[in-house]
Structures are given as C-alpha cells and as structure tokens.
Amino acid sequence: MSTSTALLTDRYELTMLDAALRDGTAERRCLFEVFARTLPHDRRYGVVAGTGRVLELIRDVTFGPDELDWLAANDVVSARTLEWLADYRFTGTITGYHEGELYFPGSPILTVEASFAEGVILETLVLSVLNYDSSVASAAARMVSAAGGRPLAEMGSRRTGERSAVAAARAAFIAGFSATSNLEAGRSWGIPTMGTAAHAFTLLHDTEEDAFRSQVATMGPGTTLLVDTYDVERGTALAVEVAGPELGAVRLDSGDLPALVASVRAQLDSLGNHHTKITVTNDLDEYTIAALAATPVDSYGVGTSVVTGSGSVAAGMVYKLVAHRTVDGEWMPVAKKSAEKTSIGGKKRAVRRLNARGVATAEVLYVEAAIGGAGPRSSENARDLLHTFVTEGVIDERYTGAAGVLAAREHRAKAVAELPAEGLRLARGGEPVIPTEYVAGA
Amino acid sequence: MSTSTALLTDRYELTMLDAALRDGTAERRCLFEVFARTLPHDRRYGVVAGTGRVLELIRDVTFGPDELDWLAANDVVSARTLEWLADYRFTGTITGYHEGELYFPGSPILTVEASFAEGVILETLVLSVLNYDSSVASAAARMVSAAGGRPLAEMGSRRTGERSAVAAARAAFIAGFSATSNLEAGRSWGIPTMGTAAHAFTLLHDTEEDAFRSQVATMGPGTTLLVDTYDVERGTALAVEVAGPELGAVRLDSGDLPALVASVRAQLDSLGNHHTKITVTNDLDEYTIAALAATPVDSYGVGTSVVTGSGSVAAGMVYKLVAHRTVDGEWMPVAKKSAEKTSIGGKKRAVRRLNARGVATAEVLYVEAAIGGAGPRSSENARDLLHTFVTEGVIDERYTGAAGVLAAREHRAKAVAELPAEGLRLARGGEPVIPTEYVAGA
Numbered sequence: 001m002s003t004s005t006a007l008l009t010d011r012y013e014l015t016m017l018d019a020a021l022r023d024g025t026a027e028r029r030c031l032f033e034v035f036a037r038t039l040p041h042d043r044r045y046g047v048v049a050g051t052g053r054v055l056e057l058i059r060d061v062t063f064g065p066d067e068l069d070w071l072a073a074n075d076v077v078s079a080r081t082l083e084w085l086a087d088y089r090f091t092g093t094i095t096g097y098h099e100g101e102l103y104f105p106g107s108p109i110l111t112v113e114a115s116f117a118e119g120v121i122l123e124t125l126v127l128s129v130l131n132y133d134s135s136v137a138s139a140a141a142r143m144v145s146a147a148g149g150r151p152l153a154e155m156g157s158r159r160t161g162e163r164s165a166v167a168a169a170r171a172a173f174i175a176g177f178s179a180t181s182n183l184e185a186g187r188s189w190g191i192p193t194m195g196t197a198a199h200a201f202t203l204l205h206d207t208e209e210d211a212f213r214s215q216v217a218t219m220g221p222g223t224t225l226l227v228d229t230y231d232v233e234r235g236t237a238l239a240v241e242v243a244g245p246e247l248g249a250v251r252l253d254s255g256d257l258p259a260l261v262a263s264v265r266a267q268l269d270s271l272g273n274h275h276t277k278i279t280v281t282n283d284l285d286e287y288t289i290a291a292l293a294a295t296p297v298d299s300y301g302v303g304t305s306v307v308t309g310s311g312s313v314a315a316g317m318v319y320k321l322v323a324h325r326t327v328d329g330e331w332m333p334v335a336k337k338s339a340e341k342t343s344i345g346g347k348k349r350a351v352r353r354l355n356a357r358g359v360a361t362a363e364v365l366y367v368e369a370a371i372g373g374a375g376p377r378s379s380e381n382a383r384d385l386l387h388t389f390v391t392e393g394v395i396d397e398r399y400t401g402a403a404g405v406l407a408a409r410e411h412r413a414k415a416v417a418e419l420p421a422e423g424l425r426l427a428r429g430g431e432p433v434i435p436t437e438y439v440a441g442a
Numbered sequence: 443m444s445t446s447t448a449l450l451t452d453r454y455e456l457t458m459l460d461a462a463l464r465d466g467t468a469e470r471r472c473l474f475e476v477f478a479r480t481l482p483h484d485r486r487y488g489v490v491a492g493t494g495r496v497l498e499l500i501r502d503v504t505f506g507p508d509e510l511d512w513l514a515a516n517d518v519v520s521a522r523t524l525e526w527l528a529d530y531r532f533t534g535t536i537t538g539y540h541e542g543e544l545y546f547p548g549s550p551i552l553t554v555e556a557s558f559a560e561g562v563i564l565e566t567l568v569l570s571v572l573n574y575d576s577s578v579a580s581a582a583a584r585m586v587s588a589a590g591g592r593p594l595a596e597m598g599s600r601r602t603g604e605r606s607a608v609a610a611a612r613a614a615f616i617a618g619f620s621a622t623s624n625l626e627a628g629r630s631w632g633i634p635t636m637g638t639a640a641h642a643f644t645l646l647h648d649t650e651e652d653a654f655r656s657q658v659a660t661m662g663p664g665t666t667l668l669v670d671t672y673d674v675e676r677g678t679a680l681a682v683e684v685a686g687p688e689l690g691a692v693r694l695d696s697g698d699l700p701a702l703v704a705s706v707r708a709q710l711d712s713l714g715n716h717h718t719k720i721t722v723t724n725d726l727d728e729y730t731i732a733a734l735a736a737t738p739v740d741s742y743g744v745g746t747s748v749v750t751g752s753g754s755v756a757a758g759m760v761y762k763l764v765a766h767r768t769v770d771g772e773w774m775p776v777a778k779k780s781a782e783k784t785s786i787g788g789k790k791r792a793v794r795r796l797n798a799r800g801v802a803t804a805e806v807l808y809v810e811a812a813i814g815g816a817g818p819r820s821s822e823n824a825r826d827l828l829h830t831f832v833t834e835g836v837i838d839e840r841y842t843g844a845a846g847v848l849a850a851r852e853h854r855a856k857a858v859a860e861l862p863a864e865g866l867r868l869a870r871g872g873e874p875v876i877p878t879e880y881v882a883g884a
Contacts, residue, residue, distance in 0.1 A: 008604045010597065010623040012637030019639070019660035025646050032642075057604065070629045078660070116646050123642075127600035128607055155452065158569035159756035162450045162499065164603030165570055181452040181566075187512045195454030197461070200474075200565075200763040203776040204467050204558050218461035218520070229778045304756055313750045314601035321642040334645040336671045 005060040006067050006085075009124040011076060014085075017117050018077040021084055026117035029325035031347050034096070034110040034130060036103065040138065040312030042428035045419065047141045047412060048109050049171040050133030051099035052404035054126055055395050058090055061122065084117070091393035092118050095386045097350070099404065100174050100412030102419070103134075104363040106436045107385070108348045109317065116324070123319040131317050132164060133171040135309035139286070140175035141416065142310070143302060145424045146290040151299045153194050155181035155281065156307035168307040174408045176416075177306075178299075190402030199253070202229040212242040221246035224279060227264075228254050236264055240271045249277035249298065257282060258295050265296040285310050286426055323347055331368075344438060351382040352418070352434075360418045363436045447502040448509050448527075451566040453518060456527075459559055460519040463526055468559035471767035473789055476538070476552040476572060478545065482580065482754030484870035487861065489583045489854060490551055491613040492575030493541035494846035496568055497837050500532055503564065526559070533835035534560050537828045539792070541846065542616050542854030544861070545576075546805040548878045549827070550790045551759065558766070565761040573759050574606060575613040577751035581728070582617035583858065584752070585744060587866045588732040593741045595636050597623035597723065598749035610749040616850045618858075619748075620741075632844030641695070644671040654684040663688035666721060669706075670696050678706055682713045691719035691740065699724060700737050707738040727752050728868055765789055773810075786880060793824040794860070794876075802860045805878045825860075 020026035039046050063071075063085040072082055092114025103109055110126065112119045143152055154172035157165035169185030179192040186193040197215055205211040212225055221243040227235030227250045239250055250268070252260055257280050268276050280292065281301035289300055309315070322345045323331040333345030349366040353376070364376065376382040389399050398404065423433035462468035481488050505513075505527040514524055534556025545551055552568065554561045585594055596614035599607035611627030621634040628635040639657055647653035654667055663685040669677030669692045681692055692710070694702055699722050710718050722734065723743035731742055751757070764787050765773045775787030791808040795818070806818065818824040831841050840846065865875035 005604070007626040007629055008599070008607065009625055010599055010637050011625055011628075011635045012623065012639055014625070015637060015661060016639050016643045019643070019656045020646065022660050023647075023652075023656035025656070028646060030646065067629075071625075074628060074635070076625070076635070116642075120642060123640075124600050124607075125604055128602065128604035131601055132603040132606070157450070157452055158566050158761075159573055160570065161574040161603055161606030161609055162447070162567055162570035163605035164574070165450065165566075167603055181454065183449040183451055183453055183456070183513075183518070186453075186516060187449055187509075193453045193516070193518070195452050195457060197454055197458050198565075199778045200558075200562060201458045201461070203763045203778060204462065204470060204472065204766060205465075210465075214461045214465035214467070218464050219457060308755045313755045314746055319600075321645045324646060336641045336645060 002064060002066045003060055004062050004064055004067055005057045005125060006063050007070070008128065009121060013121045013123055014071070014077050014081070016120055018081045020116055020120075021081050022078070027115050030114065030116045030119050030321055031323040031331065032112040032119045032123070032319055033108050033322045033348070034126060034317050034319050035106055035108055036315055036317045038105050038316065039432055040135070040309070040315065042430060043138060043142070043312075044423045044425065044430050044433040046103045046134060046315065047137035047175050048097045048099055048101045048103050048130070048134055049137035049174050049408070050129040050167070051096065051110065051389065052400050052408065053133065053167065053170070054110070054129045055389055055400050057125055057129060058122060058390070059395060061088070061090065061125070063088055088118070089393060090114065090118055090122070090390070092390070093388065093392060094390035095388050097385055098387050098408065098411045099399065100408035100410070100415065101385060102415045104432045104434060104436050106344070106365060106438070107363055108350055108365065111347070127317055127319050129167070131315045132313070133167050134315040134317065135313055136168045136171035136306060137175040138315065139310035139312070140172040140177055140306050141412070142286040142426060143289055143306060144176035146286045146293070146426060147300055148293055150297065151178040153177065153179045153181065153299065153301045154306055155195070155301045156303035156305075157182045159304040160307040165307065170405060172306050174405060174412055176409070176412065189405050191405070196224045197226055199226065199229050202226065208235060209238055209242065212239055216243050222248035224249040224251050226251045226253060228252055232260060232264065233267065236267050237271070240268070240273050240276070245273060247273055247276045249279050251279045251281060251301075253281045255282070257288070258292060261292065261295040261297045290426055350385040351376050352385055354381045354383060354418060356381065358418060359420050360434050362434050364439060365436065366439045444506060444508045445502055446504050446506055446509055447499045447567060448505050449512070450570065451563060455563045455565055456513070456519050456523070458562055460523045462558055462562075463523055464520070469557050472556065472558045472561050472763055473765040473773065474554040474561045474565070474761055475550050475764045475790070476568060476759050476761050477548055477550055478757055478759045480547050480758065481874055482577070482751070482757065484872060485580060485584070485754075486865045486867065486872050486875040488545045488576060488757065489579035489617050490539045490541055490543045490545050490572070490576055491579035491616050491850070492571040492609070493538065493552065493831065494842050494850065495575065495609065495612070496552070496571045497831055497842050499567055499571065500564060500832075501837060503530070503532065503567065505530055530560070531835060532556065532560055532564070532832070534832070535830065535834060536832035537830050539827050540829050540850070540853045541841065542850035542852070542857065543827060544857045546874045546876060546878050548786065548807060548880070549805055550792055550807065553789070569759055569761050571609070573757045574755070575609050576757040576759065577755055578610045578613035578748060579617040580757065581752035581754070582614040582619055582748050583854070584728040584868060585731055585748060586618035588728045588735070588868060589742055590735055592739065593620040595619065595621045595623065595741065595743045596748055597637070597743045598745035599624045601746040602749040607749065612847060614748050616847060616854055618851070618854065631847050633847065638666045639668055641668065641671050644668065650677060651680055651684065654681055658685045664690035666691040666693050668693045668695060670694055674702060674706065675709065678709050679713070682710065682715050682718070687715060689715055689718045691721050693721045693723060693743075695723045697724070699730070700734060703734065703737040703739045732868055792827040793818050794827055796823045796825060796860060798823065800860060801862050802876050804876050806881060807878065808881045
C-alpha cells in the first residue's frame with residue numbers, strides 16, 4: 001500500500017495545475033490563507049487543531065509510480081504535468097496559528113507561501129484536516145469548560161470514520177480531554193488510553209457476578225465496573241461485594257443520570273466505599289455535562305457529541321488565494337467579488353490584543369499589501385499569533401508528533417485562560433467573544 | 443508504516459478479551475449483531491454502506507510486532523493475551539444486508555458469529571465504518587431522489603477527515619451519485635472523478651479572460667468554466683466568447699441560485715449556446731436541490747451536506763452481543779435490561795415483505811432462539827435480506843473492491859425502487875416508511 005497522501009485531494013487541484021503549468025502562471029509566487037468566515041452557530045471561540053497532522057501529511061504528498069500511473073491511465077493531467085508531479089516536494093513556507101490557539105472569524109489560521117503549483121495542490125488535504133480536527137477541538141473545549149475540572153475521556157471512535165476517530169481523539173486531547181479509548185491514538189500520538197469493559201462482557205457470562213469477578217481478577221479491584229446491565233442498585237451492591245473497598249469506580253451508561261448519580265453515590269457511601277468514583281458515559285454533550293455539575297459525578301466519558309463537533313462537524317474553514325507576487329516582486333492582493341463569499345485579500349499579520357489584566361479584547365489583523373507593513377503600537381499589549389511551521393520546505397519538527405500534541409494542549413490552556421469570562425458561556429446563539437478588527441497596511 | 447487496522451479500536455475490547463481469555467469464556471461461540479434502534483430524525487429509510495470496506499479492514503486486523511510491542515509497553519493486556527493476539531486471524535462467519543440495501547429500525551445489518559474473543563475485538567472498527575458510511579449514503583440517497591434524475595457529484599472532501607473523504611465519495615456513489623471530486627476514491631474504488639477549476643485559478647491570472655483561455659486551451663472547449671468570480675453575467679458572456687458554441691458547462695458557486703440559473707440559461711440560449719449546461723455547487727442539500735427542481739439546472743455538486751450526513755453524521759448503529767451458545771450447543775439469547783437501551787436477543791432472519799405490485803410493506807424479523815427457526819410462509823412475497831460475506835474466515839471477494847461498490851450501487855437502485863412513494867418524501871419528522879415487525883421464533 002502506498003503511504004502517499006497525494007491523491008487525498010480534489011481532481012480540480014491537479015487540472016488547475018495542468019493548465020497553469022501550460023500557461024506559465026504555475027510559478028507565480030502565491031499566498032494561500034486558511035480562515036473561517038464565521039464560527040459554528042453557537043460558539044464564542046474556535047480552537048485550532050490539526051496543524052501538526054497537516055505538516056506530517058504534507059511531507060507525504062509525493063507522486064510515486066502508483067499515483068502517476070493512475071493519473072496517466074485516467075487522463076487527469078498531461079504527460080508534462082506528470083513529469084512535474086514526479087519531482088514534487090513542497091518547498092514553500094507555512095506560517096500560522098499555533099495548534100491549540102483560539103481562532104475567530106477571519107483569523108489567518110494557516111498561510112501557505114509558495115508557487116501557485118506547489119500551493120494549490122495542498123488545498124483539499126489541508127482543509128480536510130483543519131476543518132475536522134478544529135471542529136472536534138472547538139466542541140471539546142466547551143465540554144472541558146462545562147466539566148469544571150473533572151476529567152473527560154473521549155470514547156467516540158465508533159461514531160466517526162475509523163481514521164477520523166484517531167484524529168478526533170487527538171483533537172479532544174489538545175482541547176483538554178484527559179484520555180481516549182482509541183488505541184491507535186495512543187500509539188500514534190502518545191495520548192493516554194482508557195477503558196475496561198462493555199455490556200457484552202457481562203452478557204457473555206452466566207451471571208453479572210461471574211463477569212465482575214473475572215474483571216477484578218484480571219484488572220484488579222481498582223478497575224471500573226459497569227453496573228447498569230440489569231439493575232443499577234443491585235449492580236452497584238454486587239460491584240462493592242466483589243471488588244471490596246478498593247473498587248476504583250462504577251460506570252453508568254444509561255438512565256436519568258442526575259438522579260442516578262446521586263443515589264449511586266449515597267449507596268457507595270453507605271457501603272463504606274467513599275473513595276469509589278462514579279463515571280458517566282450516556283450520550284453526553286456540553287449541556288448534559290453542565291447539567292451534572294451539581295452532582296457527585298467524578299468523570300465523564302464522551303462519545304458521539306465530541307467526534308461530531310457537537311452539531312458542527314465541519315468548521316467551515318476555506319483555503320483562499322489572497323495575494324500573488326507581481327513581476328516587480330510586489331504582493332498584489334486578490335479577492336473574488338461574488339455574492340456572499342467575499343474574502344479580504346493580502347498578507348496579514350495577526351495579534352491578540354489583551355488588556356492590562358491579560359484578558360483578550362480583540363483579534364487584530366493587520367492587512368499588509370506588502371510584507372513588513374503595519375503592526376501594533378509598541379505601547380499595546382498584544383500577543384503575536386503567527387508561528388513559522390515550514391521554512392522553504394523544511395518542517396519545524398517541534399510542531400509534529402506526540403511532542404507537538406503536548407505543546408498544543410499546553411498552548412490551548414494558556415489561550416483559554418486569556419478569554420473573558422463570557423467566552424465560556426455555553427448558551428446557543430452567541431457571538432464571537434472578541435471582535436475581529438482589520439487594520440489596513442502601511 | 444504498519445498497514446494493520448488492529449489498533450483502530452477501543453481499549454476495552456482488548457481488556458475484555460484479556461479477562462475472557464483468563465476466565466475461559468473467550469471461546470464461547472457468540473452472535474454479535476449490528477443494528478440501529480432508530481433512523482436519523484427526518485428519514486423514512488436508511489441505506490447500508492461500508493460493508494465492503496469492513497470486510498477489507500477486517501482482513502487487515504493483524505497484530506504484528508509494532509502493535510504487540512506497543513500493547514506490551516503500555517500494559518494494555520497480559521503476556522498470555524499478547525500471544526493470542528499474535529496468532530489472531532478472524533475465522534468466524536459474517537452475514538448481513540447487502541451493501542446498498544435499505545435498512546429500518548432493528549434491521550440486523552451485520553451479524554458476526556465467532557468466539558467472543560474473535561468477535562469482540564471487531565466491534566469498534568465495524569461500527570466506525572458502518573456508522574459513517576451509512577450516514578453519508580442515507581443522506582445522499584435523499585439528494586438523489588430530490589435531483590429527479592439529474593446527476594450529482596460529491597465534492598465534500600474538504601469538509602470531513604481526509605480518509606473519511608474517500609469513504610464518503612464511495613458511499614455517495616453507492617447511493618446514486620454519479621461522480622466524486624476525490625482522486626483517492628477514484629484510485630481505490632474505481633469511482634468516476636470530476637472537476638476543472640476553482641476561483642483561485644481565475645484570481646491567479648491577470649484577467650478572467652486569461653484564466654478561461656488557459657483552461658480551454660488545456661481542457662478543451664467542452665470544459666466547465668466557473669463564471670462567478672467577479673460578475674456572473676459578464677463571466678458567462680466571456681465563457682461563451684472564449685470557448686465558443688462547444689462550451690461544455692458553466693458552474694455557479696454563489697448567489698441566489700433559482701433566479702441565477704434561470705437568467706444564465708436565458709443568457710446562454712440568447713448566445714446560441716443551447717447545449718452548454720449549468721451546474722450548481724453552492725452549499726446544496728436535499729432541500730435546496732429539490733427547490734431547484736423547477737429550474738433549468740443540469741447537474742449538482744454537493745459538498746458539506748453529503749459528507750456530514752446532512753445533519754446526522756453518525757448513523758447510530760450499535761454492535762450487540764445477542765446470543766451465545768451454551769454447553770449444550772443451543773443458542774441462548776441475551777439482552778441487557780437497562781433503561782432505554784433495550785435490545786432484542788437471539789439470532790434473526792430478515793425479509794422484506796412486498797405486496798403483489800412489488801412494493802415494500804414491512805421489514806420482518808424472525809427472531810430465532812435456535813438456528814433454523816420460523817420464516818415467512820411460502821405464499822408470502824418476501825425478499826430475503828441476509829447474505830453471507832465471510833464463511834469461517836474466508837471473505838467472499840465479490841463484496842469487496844470496485845466490483846463490490848458497483849454491485850452495491852445496483853442493489854441500492856433496486857431496493858429504492860421497491861419503496862412506497864411516500865418513502866421518498868423529504869419533509870422532516872417522518873417515520874420509517876415501513877414498519878419493523880418482530881416474529882417470535884419456532
């Protein structure tokens with residue numbers, strides 16, 4: 001199997017390349033910018049995720065014999081373009097928001113500076129990754145806030161495509177989740193994995209007691225026993241009987257959780273199992289998590305809602321040509337004019353303006369007709385948002401792999417801490433918590 | 443890179459295996475069933491997709507040194523279980539609904555008969571695939587109906603994870619779409635690919651005319667020109683001027699489509715380009731497709747809505763242990779009792795009851811306590827829904843690869859043709875168009 005990611009793209013990226021190579025525009029130096037026109041409907045902020053994955057996937061955009069033969073057999077591009085693709089390696093420069101950074105409408109999340117030819121063929125791949133991963137991270141971050149410090153585990157692998165599941169686990173971890181059920185996410189990205197048993201394990205055994213005894217014998221009394229296969233009260237009593245005072249946790253996966261959590265806590269306490277925790281996993285989202293805040297729940301497992309972006313499964317980011325360099329070496333902003341899909345041309349510098357207490361007050365985008373234009377006044381408290389990920393084709397490896405994931409998770413924590421308090425409100429229908437201001441270039 | 447799919451699973455599948463190997467229940471013969479308790483909120487029927495992918499992915503569930511080392515280093519399972527995994531190959535039997543078949547609440551879409559050990563570790567992978575792919579196919583099938591015979595192209599790769607994009611293209615094709623923009627879907631599954639140029643291509647050039655001339659020079663006058671970068675009327679006039687009477691199509695990607703389509707058609711006709719087609723691609727879903735039915739649109743390109751299941755991105759299927767074989771060799775139905783998540787135990791035989799005109803009237807599930815139980819009366823017009831995909835570990839290759847996709851697409855067309863007319867209504871809030879009837883076994 002080819003490990004190339006080159007065909008994870010739309011056909012028109014290659015047909016545009018074909019025409020541009022023929023007419024000579026392929027070598028024009030271009031700026032492509034990834035941004036979102038709006039945040040998903042009920043969000044105050046978005047969380048950038050996927051950047052590290054993008055960098056690794058770009059490294060694998062190579063056209064080997066498998067790819068070239070298929071393109072030739074299917075008459076996608078000309079022989080001349082096939083030759084060009086055979087030598088393709090990305091040699092441009094990529095800057096953007098740190099993975100884990102917050103974003104707002106218009107934030108230039110990723111900027112690709114390259115020839116048209118090199119930049120255009122990355123569009124679809126870059127967007128697939130950033131849209132899905134950021135959608136998950138943006139939903140997950142709200143769940144983390146709603147949980148108020150109690151740990152969350154991502155366990156939605158079965159509710160998204162089998163490879164998206166790995167990306168979702170990664171994005172949720174960056175957004176502040178503590179662990180995932182997905183083993184490949186553990187192997188590929190170093191994310192802590194968790195999980196003990198499902199209802200099938202209880203049903204397999206002749207009695208619930210047999211199942212619990214087997215699980216405790218294998219995993220020790222500190223395991224989490226799933227107590228709702230038949231009857232929660234009897235299941236809980238049995239769990240304590242089998243595992244004893246060291247029982248780690250009981251898991252509830254059905255029922256009216258607020259009431260159930262309270263009664264199970266009372267039952268555990270009455271049996272002397274004050275240290276046995278309660279974890280809940282029944283179709284949770286940020287709202288039901290918040291609704292459990294007043295109950296003695298200890299941790300949450302979240303499935304469908306986190307891997308599907310809690311109602312906004314695609315973040316709506318676009319990858320737009322915003323400038324190209326003229327024969328004089330000047331950057332010329334370009335933008336389409338059609339109807340509702342306007343974009344703001346030109347290279348941008350992005351800072352987050354903070355007040356004296358370090359609270360974010362605006363996303364400020366300095367639109368520069370030429371590199372080195374205006375920026376914030378030196379007296380302003382503003383944090384620069386752009387980092388350089390790829391320099392002339394060389395990837396900064398600090399942003400990739402498991403280390404990149406950890407760095408992103410830490411970055412997200414710091415960025416969320418800058419949000420005004422109202423940024424963490426869950427209510428639907430809100431506006432971005434800080435405005436996006438465009439400042440014309442020098 | 444390992445091509446194994448073994449770690450695309452939840453940790454608890456392996457910890458359950460670990461405990462079951464220790465207590466001796468791992469070898470119990472089990473039936474696991476995939477079904478959906480409900481259809482997504484506004485649907486009359488669902489479309490099964492992903493089956494062929496599941497079969498190929500199961501073939502790649504192998505625990506090589508990479509997987510075993512990682513499991514050992516992370517203390518997921520015992521040394522004894524690692525040994526068992528090293529030899530793992532699925533040797534069970536899998537039956538189920540033909541890919542492309544329609545499904546209803548309770549339909550036994552896939553049944554895995556195997557030892558607990560062999561069956562349990564497939565749960566997450568099977569569900570990831572069937573849930574995502576069926577969600578896309580179920581949404582896509584409604585778009586196909588809404589389009590009333592006009593061709594649809596899937597072009598949503600950038601709005602779902604980069605590998606889910608390939609699966610989405612495949613599922614949409616099975617549901618009746620004609621083509622995809624995704625090249626990897628073309629290579630992997632033989633799906634026709636399409637696409638010519640995006641706005642970036644026009645913006646790259648000094649003028650729209652330069653861009654059109656270049657595209658026509660490379661792709662011929664039969665190409666599709668994107669005419670809405672600046673002004674649709676001028677863009678359309680220019681497209682005709684550049685490509686002449688042979689212009690294949692114009693594409694509209696913004697604006698008020700019903701009005702725009704009508705005016706562009708009139709303009710094309712007035713210029714003598716009666717054969718130039720109009721394709722539209724602006725954030726379409728089944729409702730906006732239907733709203734364009736009365737306009738002279740020729741084809742549709744659909745992105746976000748199809749790859750995100752048009753509001754229901756996970757089909758909600760579950761993989762449940764429904765029976766295991768006792769020491770007497772009898773199948774014993776099992777089912778959990780907790781709260782809202784009931785399931786119906788036991789092996790099932792599924793038929794679609796048809797009336798004399800061949801119209802579907804019910805999904806009939808014969809629940810059999812033992813194999814070979816009751817079935818439909820011979821006088822009934824009923825179509826058997828279960829096929830055998832894997833027999834004692836041997837995959838029937840007719841269901842895999844590009845040939846499997848084509849067979850699924852044809853199967854879907856036949857199954858949709860059996861639906862009562864009200865099954866194709868788009869209105870939200872409907873019920874399944876035929877009831878699911880359970881018949882107790884002999």
